């Protein structure tokens with residue numbers, strides 16, 4: 393946190409005080425009012441004069457560090473960054489299905505023969 397805020401731990405102060413003084417948490421709260429991608433956040437941060445010349449990777453690491461740290465800052469902080477992250481997972485993986493159209497039973501992974509009709513089963517693609 394101290395590095396994010398451009399301060400030294402030897403300067404003293406509680407982590408939430410350092411967090412509240414840093415610009416990035418406030419900027420993230422403003423920018424994340426509506427959902428945007430991480431690429432868009434990097435672009436917005438790159439437009440800040442104080443970030444001129446910082447590599448895209450450096451900006452991305454800074455943003456990711458703040459997004460990870462924000463929810464861990466004590467509740468006493470004035471700047472509450474509680475991002476919602478959407479993660480997309482492919483559901484129903486590892487199911488197999490009987491290829492007999494009159495059966496179509498769902499089966500567990502790697503069960504190659506239907507136990508109802510003895511037809512061939514294949515991995516279910518969704």
Ligand SMILES: [Zn+2]
Nearest residue numbers: 490495506509
């Ligand atoms: Zn079957």
